[in-house]
Amino acid sequence: MSDAQPTGSTVSETGTARVKRGMAEMLKGGVIMDVVTPEQAKIAEDAGAVAVMALERVPADIRAQGGVARMSDPDLIDGIISAVSIPVMAKARIGHFVEARVLQSLGVDYIDESEVLTPADYANHIDKWAFTVPFVCGATNLGEALRRINEGAAMIRSKGEAGTGDVSNATTHMRRIRAELRKLSALPEDELYVAAKELQAPYELVKEVAATGKLPVVLFTAGGIATPADAAMMMQLGAEGVFVGSGIFKSGDPAKRAEAIVKATTFHDDPDVLAKVSRGLGEAMVGINVDDVPEPHRLAERGW
Amino acid sequence: MPKGPTTRPVIGVLALQGDVREHAAMLERAGARAMPVRRERELSEVDGLVLPGGESTTMSRLLESFELLEPLRARLAQGMPAFGSCAGMILLARQALDGRQDQHQLDAIDMVVRRNAFGRQVDSFESDLDVTGVDGGPLHAVFIRAPWVEKTGDDVEVIARVPHTQEPPAAADRIVAVRQGTVLATAFHPELTGDERVHRLFVGIVQEA
Numbered sequence: 001m002s003d004a005q006p007t008g009s010t011v012s013e014t015g016t017a018r019v020k021r022g023m024a025e026m027l028k029g030g031v032i033m034d035v036v037t038p039e040q041a042k043i044a045e046d047a048g049a050v051a052v053m054a055l056e057r058v059p060a061d062i063r064a065q066g067g068v069a070r071m072s073d074p075d076l077i078d079g080i081i082s083a084v085s086i087p088v089m090a091k092a093r094i095g096h097f098v099e100a101r102v103l104q105s106l107g108v109d110y111i112d113e114s115e116v117l118t119p120a121d122y123a124n125h126i127d128k129w130a131f132t133v134p135f136v137c138g139a140t141n142l143g144e145a146l147r148r149i150n151e152g153a154a155m156i157r158s159k160g161e162a163g164t165g166d167v168s169n170a171t172t173h174m175r176r177i178r179a180e181l182r183k184l185s186a187l188p189e190d191e192l193y194v195a196a197k198e199l200q201a202p203y204e205l206v207k208e209v210a211a212t213g214k215l216p217v218v219l220f221t222a223g224g225i226a227t228p229a230d231a232a233m234m235m236q237l238g239a240e241g242v243f244v245g246s247g248i249f250k251s252g253d254p255a256k257r258a259e260a261i262v263k264a265t266t267f268h269d270d271p272d273v274l275a276k277v278s279r280g281l282g283e284a285m286v287g288i289n290v291d292d293v294p295e296p297h298r299l300a301e302r303g304w
Numbered sequence: 305m306p307k308g309p310t311t312r313p314v315i316g317v318l319a320l321q322g323d324v325r326e327h328a329a330m331l332e333r334a335g336a337r338a339m340p341v342r343r344e345r346e347l348s349e350v351d352g353l354v355l356p357g358g359e360s361t362t363m364s365r366l367l368e369s370f371e372l373l374e375p376l377r378a379r380l381a382q383g384m385p386a387f388g389s390c391a392g393m394i395l396l397a398r399q400a401l402d403g404r405q406d407q408h409q410l411d412a413i414d415m416v417v418r419r420n421a422f423g424r425q426v427d428s429f430e431s432d433l434d435v436t437g438v439d440g441g442p443l444h445a446v447f448i449r450a451p452w453v454e455k456t457g458d459d460v461e462v463i464a465r466v467p468h469t470q471e472p473p474a475a476a477d478r479i480v481a482v483r484q485g486t487v488l489a490t491a492f493h494p495e496l497t498g499d500e501r502v503h504r505l506f507v508g509i510v511q512e513a
């Protein structure tokens with residue numbers, strides 16, 4: 001059989017916007033699960049997770065224990081990286097570019113610049129263009145999403161209220177982002193300048209989004225998702241995939257729930273499948289109503 | 305069903321997880337009608353199938369859970385044309401190294417692939433390649449936590465390799481695209497670059513099958 005000749009002197013490039021954003025495209029339709037041990041990471045991989053988020057504490061525990069929440073111990077992240085073959089993500093504090101450098105050197109596949117940790121800078125987020133590793137950032141509205149993309153985020157997740165098991169904030173923010181996208185794409189071109197001002201986002205990016213009607217990066221959802229039906233609803237509301245934090249390993253039967261949420265995400269529009277996978281999952285995480293969380297303790301409001 | 309050369313073939317995209325929409329868009333541009341495939345009934349309606357990029361472990365698991373694995377194996381055995389990119393290439397292989405023991409292989413191409421062979425995400429790269437059967441100059445290829453092909457059987461045609469200059473030296477000249485009969489596989493993602501030449505090649509294979 002014939003054999004292709006290798007090409008000569010082409011330069012190959014790492015860390016481009018295309019490979020960063022492309023990585024998120026590969027996660028679409030999938031579930032990314034918070035894990036705190038290599039054993040949990042294996043359960044997540046067994047269940048069909050597309051990636052795991054390596055953490056010391058899930059958001060529900062961060063919320064319960066209080067104090068300053070920081071990047072995880074590199075030993076813990078290394079342990080999780082060696083336990084699974086799927087991508088491993090890890091969280092850095094908002095604005096903490098040194099934590100991000102450390103995570104990049106550990107070889108994590110994606111960094112979440114996350115409001116679940118205590119912010120390190122109340123004015124600036126990390127300059128994400130300066131990294132080879134891609135970043136995902138949270139957003140409660142379109143302007144916030146575009147500001148993060150302008151700083152180099154290669155993936156956006158709509159924020160919910162992490163660690164509550166209450167999906168209401170996730171729905172609010174996903175609906176808001178979708179509504180703002182629809183509104184923007186209906187505007188005449190000469191109104192985009194003011195739209196950019198109001199969104200506090202760069203005009204060029206606003207113009208691009210207005211033309212395509214979608215973000216230039218993948219949009220996932222996160223925060224408060226605890227059941228297969230929650231995940232399916234978020235997919236129907238326009239999420240391209242789901243992060244599940246405390247919802248799995250704070251429940252009665254994590255392996256079964258994890259697998260059910262994976263199936264529900266793929267078959268989000270099929271009520272028969274959803275009914276089938278929702279049976280006999282044991283206790284869901286107990287949960288807190290977002291309204292009962294005092295405002296200073298609401299994580300979704302961090303980031304700007 | 306007899307088809308003239310002008311008939312648009314119906315090509316499915318396995319839609320369990322991954323970059324399904326990108327493949328569907330490229331197939332449409334390359335002259336096919338694309339449809340998502342998640343169920344056995346949908347599989348029976350297509351003339352060919354694309355297995356997209358994504359996580360091969362997740363797709364393998366869902367293929368089994370939703371009873372699509374055996375029907376898919378059966379259709380491939382009957383000669384249905386298929387094209388897999390990245391995770392899709394891994395699924396089509398006879399054997400995958402550095403994978404999970406319980407991962408299912410469709411064994412549609414007699415090859416051994418190594419998962420994440422080029423490294424982790426920080427090692428993901430883009431590069432220009434010549435692909436046999438794709439005219440019009442080098443193709444810009446995007447590799448994301450990509451596999452490479454370690455071994456091929458006699459019936460497998462190697463249609464692309466990474467450049468000799470690829471770093472690290474262990475990666476140089478590795479096989480990244482193959483064809484066996486009507487089954488095509490690439491370690492890179494032709495669906496991400498807006499260049500539909502690989503999809504045209506596949507649509508042509510489906511039309512001739």
